[in-house]
Amino acid sequence: MGDGRGGGGGGNRPAWLQQxxxxxxxxxxxxxxxxxxRTSxxxxxxxxxxxxxxxxxxxxSPTAIREIMLLRETCHENVVKLVNVHIxxxxxxxxxxxxxxxxxxxxxxxxHREKLNHGINQYTVKSLLWQLLNGLNYLHSNWIIHRDLKPSNILVMGDGxxxxVVKIADFGLARIYQAPLKPLYENGVVVTIWYRAPELLLxxxxxxxxxxxxxxxxxxxxxxxxKPLFQGVEVKGTSNPFQLDQLDKIFKVLGHPTPERWPTLVNLPHWQNDQQHIQGHKYENHGLHNFVSVPQKSPAFDLLSRMLEYDPRKRITAAQALEHEYFRMDPLPGRNALVPSQPGEKIVNYPARPVDTTADFEGTVAVQPSQPVSSGNAASGNVAGASVAPPRSMPRPMHVVGMQRMPNTGMPAFNVATQTGVGAPTSGNIPMQRGAAAQAHQQQLRRKDPGxxxxxxxxxxxxxRF
Structure with a gap:
């Protein structure tokens, strides 16, 4: 590698690593x-x-296999794209x-919170949110649930x-859920606690x-x-999705859920089983508008409240959100979320993500155990850190590209070479050629589901805006 880091001489490294x-x-x-x-x-x-x-x-790791399979079959500007795989x-x-x-x-x-001491401008918020929804709409319309969306997993490209441009990253917990809906509860606890939906918690x-x-x-x-809206304290070391403090934080903002607001609430296991803490405690509805800095009758508040609807059947979808009035008012969202919102406005120079230059890259035989992380934006079983889309000669327009439906194949736990479209490893490198089906998916129209x-x-x- 030339700089001496990574421990050991280059001759001991696999050929792919030396690049x-x-x-x-x-x-x-x-x-x-x-x-x-860096690579030449x-x-x-x-x-x-x-x-x-x-x-x-x-x-x-089967987690790695699932992430590879999903990323190889997705193609959208607001979703990370896998460049290569090495073994x-x-x-x-x-x-x-x-x-x-x-x-x-x-x-x-x-x-903005610690250095600038002022909020993010409306254009940037709107553009970041629109691109996030655009990528999510693509995933959902192709039966993919991400299951770990949080700020550290939403990347933004820098110079170039x-x-x-926003990139949804870290597909370690993502799954294909298909129709009819495939039950996923056996996968265990998903979504970092501060961003976990109440139906999961219950x-x-x-x-x-x-x-x-x-x-x-x-x-x-x-x-x-x-700042995070629901900052619950997580009980560690349990496979039980029930987290009382997180539910308490949600109920204090949105009020106590009721069967009238959420008819299927009575069927949720932890609503039935924890009557003393959940049903017995009555929360006053302080109102979401008291916790966010937007007027109660504004389109921004209306969109936010529809996203935070208790009943998942009433919760707004990504496709519906993209058509919301909020995105049709000035300032309109743009492809470049980091440009100034007004002529003459000062550009915010955001720092790049921190890099630990003392780390040993050549941990190809033994990786040090991960350090404990906090429950907020820190990793909850995944690593956010890569984004993706190879350089292009011209900017690509922001639109949803259809994708061929992915089959419900049972993935062998550890055999990479047997996966559809992934060749057997050669010289430590897994080829990333896409098959005819993967190439054809860009020509497919997105299915038109009423939901x-x-x-x-x-x-x-x-x-x-560019």
């Missing part, structure tokens, strides 16, 4: 690490996400390579032709893409106020 020059570590979570590196093979920096060996010690046969550790995104929403929000046996929309509502509120709305035509009135 990268380490900059440092940019992320860490339960499943592995994310490194920032591509323009710009590369983020490399390293997965640890599976807990069973007998192959590649180290010495310990079966897997490396996913992405283009590097300089910013994420967590760091942008923190910069994709400056200010033990819903079936849930839908509405859990992602609740998380988007929490993110929207955080963009407006610069998901019609294909989004692009920015309101087709006005964009």
């Amino acid at each position: 990268y020059e380490l900059v440092g570590k940019i992320g860490e979570g339960t499943y592995g690490l994310v490194f920032l590196a 093979l591509r323009k710009g920096c590369i983020a490399i996400k390293k997965f640890k060996q599976s807990k069973e010690g007998d192959g590649v 180290n046969h010495a310990d079966m550790s897997l490396y996913l390579a992405f283009d590097y995104a300089e910013h994420d929403l967590y760091e942008i929000i923190r910069h 032709e994709e400056h200010g 033990g819903a046996k079936h849930y839908t893409s509405a859990v992602d929309m609740w998380a988007v509502g929490c993110i929207f509120a955080e963009l407006l106020t610069l 998901l709305g019609m294909q989004n035509p692009g920015y309101p009135q087709q006005k964009r």
Whole structure:
């Protein structure tokens, strides 16, 4: 690598690893690490996400397999794109390579709260939210639930032709849910606690893409106020999704849920079982408008309240949100969320995400255990750290691209080579050629589901900022 970091001589490294020059570590979570590196093979920096060996010690992590399979089949400007996959046969550790995104929403929000001491301008909030919804609409219309949306997993590209473009990242908890709806409750606890929907907290046996929309509502509120809306204290070390303090925080803002507001509430296991704490405590409805900095009768408040609807069946979908009045009022959202909102307005120079330059990149045999993380934007079993879309000669318009429906294949737990469209590893590298089906999906029209709305035509009135 040339700079001596990474421990050991280059001759001991796999051939694929020698093409990268380490900059440092940019992320860490339960499943592995994310490194920032340079390569002469591509323009710009590369983020490399390293997965640890599976807990069973007998192959590649199934979490990594699922993430690879989903990312290989998705193609949208607001969703991360997998550049390459490498495998180290010495310990079966897997490396996913992405283009590097300089910013994420967590760091942008923190910069305004701790350094600038003022809110994010309305144009930037609107553009960030619109792009997030645009990418999410694409995922949901193709039966993919992300299940871990939070500010640190929403990346924003820095300098270059994709400056200010949002990328939904970290698909470690994402799943295909299909129709008829496939039950997902056996997957365990999902979504970082501050962004976890109430139906999950109350033990819903079936849930839908509405859990992602609740998380988007929490993110929207955080963009407006610069602080998390529901900051519950998580009880660690339990597989039980029930978290009393988080529900308490939600109920104090939105009021006590009732069967009138949420008819299926009475069927949720933890609503039935915890009568003393949940049903017995009556919360006054202080009103969401008292906790966010927007007028109660404004389109912004209306959109936010629809995202934070208790009943998931009534909660607004991503497709419906994109057509909301909020996005049709000045300032209109744009492709570059980081440009000034008004002529002559000062550009905010957001700092790049922190990089630990003391990290050892060559942990290809043994990775140090992940350090404990807090319950907010820190990783909840995933690593956010890479974004993605290769450099293009011209900016791509912001529109939803249809995708061929993905089959419900049972993925073998650890055999990478058997996965559809993924060739057997050669020289430590998994080829990323896409098959005919993957190429054809860009020609497919998005299915028109009444519950998901019609294909989004692009920015309101087709006005964009670049």
